[in-house]
Amino acid sequence: MKRKSDKPIKVTEVCLRDGSHVMAHQYTEEQVRKVTRALDDAGMHYIEVSHGDGLGGSTLQYGRSLIDEMKLIEAAVEECKQATVAVLLLPGIGTVHDLKQARQLGAGLVRVATHVTEADVSAQHISVARELGMETLGFLMMAHMAPVEKLVEQAKLMESYGAQAVYVTDSAGALLPDQVRERISALRNSLDIEVGFHGHNNLSVAVANTLVAIEEGATRIDGSIRCLGAGAGNTQTEVLLAVLDRMGIDVGIDLYKTMDVAENIVGPMLPRPQEINKGSLVLGYAGVYSSFLLHAERASERFGLDPRDILIELGKRNVVGGQEDMILDVAAELARAQKVEA
């Protein structure tokens, strides 16, 4: 592979943050310490520790954490000899106060995350993070939901606020390799800062998408040990490292040690295997929020529909998180349309 950037690739491990969804946010301090210690020893660059929905996510709505995330961040920082502890912040869920506290505890990097069309809500948090002296990256979620020009426009906003890199975040695992290529390439041509990629494996192309992103010049890459993450999980870190090694791309992380973390530490923690099943596949295929699945299943029973038809229609209409009340309307409409057809 010929990379279009000669900067080193920096990997962020997200099993302690995105993986928190799978763990129903029940990570113990001991688990966080064990995983962090072993990953730090393997040479991992960044280890993200937060509630699955970022700082402040521990609520009734998003799921309460077993342990206050600040305690987990503190524990992770204590375990790191060389790695940087990263946190995720979604403005509206996490606050400036949360960010300051995480910084005080030793978090060195923050990813400020917004829906792909709502970068403007990240201005304040990005600016505060920079003032706090943190590495500050922008995270454009559900990146498949905006045309490339819109994505570029939003990334430029984040750059203007002070972000030092912007991620194409494929939250729904809905992007295909050619779409990743187009998006990374467009950002690389339009921004002066680094570009990153965060993939999910709902369509079984997370590793392939990540390779394409790296080829196109992305230098900030996310992975999750054993795929531990929302939906079908993320780009599997140890597999990605093996593939990059096979391609002669050295990221400076020990492959065997990372495989050992996967087998001996994270593997035994898995509450369920990270397979691509009907639920995760249809989320990637339809390109919708995972929270829609349950709503669609309920609506399908009420209207005698296939929940997949509802999810695909929601995807077509670009319905976003927070608009769950539209699901019943869409289902009712679909039911009427199918009746007319029949």
Next chain:
Amino acid sequence: MKRKSDKPIKVTEVCLRDGSHVMAHQYTEEQVRKVTRALDDAGMHYIEVSHGDGLGGSTLQYGRSLIDEMKLIEAAVEECKQATVAVLLLPGIGTVHDLKQARQLGAGLVRVATHVTEADVSAQHISVARELGMETLGFLMMAHMAPVEKLVEQAKLMESYGAQAVYVTDSAGALLPDQVRERISALRNSLDIEVGFHGHNNLSVAVANTLVAIEEGATRIDGSIRCLGAGAGNTQTEVLLAVLDRMGIDVGIDLYKTMDVAENIVGPMLPRPQEINKGSLVLGYAGVYSSFLLHAERASERFGLDPRDILIELGKRNVVGGQEDMILDVAAELARAQKVEA
């Protein structure tokens, strides 16, 4: 995606053959009937039914089947309204007699499989299969172990014997997308017959490899529902169909029905999840036979080595199935070398 062939894509479902490895060859007749009936109803083109190691594989060495595979083939044929039942035959394991029996029971297609450098042992079986009026395809296994020119030479041999298509068979899940592209492209440029691809997911790129193969003009594609197959499993059929559908490539198989087979029929049969764990990952990374794993683990204990080092060395030396006795020699040599270094 722009395909380099305008011929229709034909999918062969291998969960009842490659998946037999995962099931320790304990498929019941009722399971085979249920899976076949549902896949036939979904419009699947070919359904392969055989012992994991092909006709005649039910032995002490390869693992005894619960039910005589001829009974399973007969049952599958009875359940098919439109699909063709396929069988796998490895010369040396399966015989001409087995092939004739399978044909008599209604199998319509055979894949005659050899190691990538041993196509010459397929001549007789290919010729008999053609005489029997079966669709007859060649299957070049461990395709990553030969340089492209050798692969082409061996495929041309199979073509000369009468094969109507030749597969690049990535048995170890060791090929990366660019390597698949190179191989499929070379075969397409050198053969007059169709080209196929059979992928394994040890490096998490089975779907991506299959997409590349299709782009380069492969028209015979293998998949396995829920990844049920050796190593980390195969290209996941229902995911591949969803991705092809998203790309506007119609293969004439019902996506929802295939997803339902995965969720309601094959899912509950899985004895273990088809994850990429340390074992399957290192097999793909080293590019060696899955049967080597246990031998390498034993040798590693005896010589105080990491089994991964042994497997990688075996891969480098192109050690093949049947040469398991070399594993101890290689381990002893490695142990001496590591001692000198230390």
